[in-house]
Amino acid sequence: MTLSPRALLSLLVNGSKAVDVVTTALDTGLLDALEPGPVSLGELAGRFGMQPPRLYKFLDCLESLGFVVRDESSDDITETTYRAVPGLREAAVAAVGPDSIERDRDTYPWRRLHGRLTETLRGELSLSDDDFSWPPRTAAQTESFERSMTAGLGPVLDTVDRHADRLWPGRRRFLDVGGGAGTLAAHVLGSAPHLRADVYNLPAVAPLVARTRAGCGHPDRLGFVGGDFFAEPLPTGYDVLGFVRVLHDWPAAVARRLVEKAYAALPPGGMLLICEEFRTPDRLAVQFFWSYFLIGADSAVSRLREVEFYTALLADTGFIGIEVLPGAWELVVAHKPG
Ligand SMILES: C[S@@+](CC[C@H](N)C(=O)[O-])C[C@H]1O[C@@H](n2cnc3c(N)ncnc32)[C@H](O)[C@@H]1O
Known part of the structure; x- marks a missing residue:
């Protein structure tokens, strides 16, 4: 996915929120369910005790980052299916997990x-x-x-x-x-x-x-x-x-x-x-x-x-x-x- 400079800058300015989304997706186990996908919104909401309309917006955040692919074939959002791009979970662990190199680098002045x-x-x-x-x-x-x-x-x-x-x-x-x-x-x-x-x-x-x-x-x-x-x-x-x-x-x-x-x-x-x-x-x-x-x-x-x-x-x-x-x-x- 190549974003226009305007779109990329919008994501960058919201970078800490994007990291919050990815961290939440990792910590709740959503990424484990999304990576083998496709999985429907209704199934995810049921499995993780989340509210479908809220989860829909959350998954939009992941999609805007290029991390999930969505298939929306009806107006019933619970039927929308999602799948994470391959390797997303591993990348999330590497970038936001406890041993992430980014965390280590952040300790430099x-x-x-x-x-x-x-x-x-x-x-x-x-x-x-x-x-x-x-x-x-x-x-x-x-x-x-x-x-x-x-x-x-x-x-x-x-x-x-x-x-x-x-x-x-x-x-x-x-x-x-x-x-x-x-x-x-x-x-x-x-x-x-x-x-x-x-x-x-x-x-x-x-x-x-x-x-x-x-x-x-x-x-x-x-x-x-x-x-x-x-x-x-x-x-x-x-x-x-x-x-x-x-x-x-x-x-x-x-x-x-x-x-x-x-x-x-x-x-x-x-x-x-x-x-x-x-x-x-x-x-x-x-x-x-x-x-x-x-x-x-x-x-x-x-x-x-x-x-x-x-x-x-x-x-x-x-x-x-x-x-x-x-x-x-x-x-x-x-x-x-x-
Ligand atoms: C970027 S680090 C890479 C370390 C390791 N190879 C790795 O990939 O994790 C560069 C290494 O070169 C060593 N180094 C720098 N100057 C050196 C020198 N003049 N003689 C010998 N080793 C040196 C550093 O101490 C450091 O271990």
Whole structure:
């Protein structure tokens, strides 16, 4: 559904009410009934103890958001049938549920810029280092940033699970470069019994990886290598390297340097994985918070790029066998010639 600018703005101005509608639909169980649909208004009203004329208007709210499809074949509203668009319940849990990334993002001090974007755009107002610094400066910032990252890892975990049979057989050591608190590295060990995974990250992140290690099912196979990928070559001895949501943080020339470092560190036949917030309309929308908040922070580039940027960069660097594996977020795999 593509709305006109006027209609979209009307929804945005009423955004908190729209979230109230979705939250109510989720909490009451209406979404569970609507998703398998079609289900009639009369049936919904009976099942949930709601009044049909009121529920009709409530469902109009959901329809205006593009979340339900209505079939109204008679003037008796109780016969009107509805069905939710596929995936609505899961999306509602992700966006308004207790572990939603939006809730987590809302804890950042975005209000410093709110209503003051003109000054911010002119460079007269910026986030301070206490508000946000990139990379994080203090232990508290590191912890809160990596928690946000972990909260958004779901699509990446789904995609590596989906392709586990392609990725890990025959591989022995995986280095997750800029691997956050180690959630992904710990996760892949579950489907790769012969793999050892290390997280390469700034030394300040070590305690967070130690915590992940203590709580994971394979602590003996999860390690940490402290370092700064700008100050030194990437460690050797790994037959798989990964950059997950790392390269978009940097300008193109820096991303290129990091991919070149990965090429240099891999053995012949070694594999590089790249998973990113590739630029699509959906991901740009989900990234809205960071696009807004980081207007006030010049250190964080936050540059969503099309997947083709990465496939071309890999080819230029000398990688072969470059493939884009499908998934919630696509995974780019590439190999150093053997
Ligand atoms: C956007 S986060 C992504 C974290 C994780 N890969 C994920 O997707 O959840 C970028 C990561 O790069 C790490 N990082 C930033 N600068 C770094 C540097 N100079 N050397 C090593 N790691 C760095 C950060 O600490 C952080 O863990």
